[in-house]
Amino acid sequence: MSAYRGRFAPTPSGPLHFGSLIAALGSFLDARHFGGKWLVRIEDIDPPRCPAGASDTILRQLEAFGLCWDEDIRYQQTRGDAYQEALDRLLQDGLVYPCSCSRKQWRNHPIYPGWCRAGVREPGMPVAWRWRSDLGIRPVEWSDRLFGCQTLDPAEFGDVILKRKDDLWAYQLAVVVDDADQGITDIVRGYDLLDNTPWQRQLQIALGASQPDYLHLPLIIGPDGQKLSKQNLAAPLPYQGDAVRDQLYRALIALDQSPPKALADATVHDQLEFAIHHWEVGKLPANTQRQEPGW
Structure with missing residues (x-):
């Protein structure tokens, strides 16, 4: 058994769509091809965005597409103590600070200008906790398995929030x-998260955590030129009938895995068996976007 450990970590703000399938399938095939484990983590740290039943729908969708996970599902809502422990450690090391500023106050700046770094500007107001991106290692360099050498300075993106004013945990800390x-040894996800990697690398180093390898997949663009997303009302993935088989075949085409035409009528199991055996990252186009394939 390989030491490879991958994961798919959706936010349950609604059912998965075709773009979600690309991320899930890419991470699944990569893990299975290398004989590793594939985990599913539900990133439900923002309850107002997570309607009841959405997590269950996502799991049913994954099962319908044959994307079966190897360990118990992790729900981030249960992980508050671990996140607080990490935040306390960063605070002790002087790497985070409380911030009372609102987005409206700094709306004329391209990034948060760090006004509260030297002390809270409005004492007594609710505060968020921000990461001192200027104190972490910079610039951050890493090699993406598709897009090659990357060099980004997190300070150019500002001091990201790790805990919100409403006491909800933010994505960057929770994911790290x-x-x-x-x-997790390998992270396969959409290109829209590539510029999150520098912050996450900084946090990994600050917390003494291992640094996974990254593979960012091209984003799927619909006929209207927009990224497929829940915000853009992308159609939910089916999880019954022949439509599942058809969508899986389309996803293999979108990932440029060259599935033979005869595979279009094969079962989900047979399609996955072929795809696992023939998975090649080198076939993926090194483009940030990929048009949703038609028929």
Whole structure:
């Protein structure tokens, strides 16, 4: 068994769509091709965005597409103590600070200008906790398995929030803590998250966590030129009937895995068996976007 440990970590703000399938399938095939484990983590740290039943729908969709996970599902809502422990450690090291500023106050700046770094500007007001991106290692350099050498300075993107004013945990800290705790070695996800990697690398180093390898997949663009997303009302993935088989075949085409035409009528199991055996990252186009394939 390989030491490879991958994961798919959707936010349950609604059902998966075709763009979600690309991310899930790419991470699944990569893990299975290398004989590794594939985990599913539900990133439900923002309850107002997560309608009841959405997590269950996502799991049913994954099962219908044959994307079966190897360990118990992790729900981030249960992980508050671990996130607080990490935040306390960063605070002790002087790497985070409380911030009372609102987005409206700094709307004329391209990034948050760090006004509260030297102290809270409005004492007594609710505060968020921000990461000192200027104090972490910079610039951050890493090699993406598709897009090659990357060099980005997190300070150019500002001091990201790790805990919100409403006491909800933010994505950047939660994802780093859980990837480390679950021993994730390889992260396969959409290109829209590539510029999150520098912050996450900084946090990994600050917390003494291992640094996974990254593969960012081209984003799927619909006929209207927009990224497929829940915000853009992308159609939910089916999880019954022949439509599942058809969508899986389309996803293999979108990932440029060259599935033979005869595979279009094969079962989900047979399509996955072929795709696992023939998975090649080198076939992926090194483009940030990929048009949704038609028929």
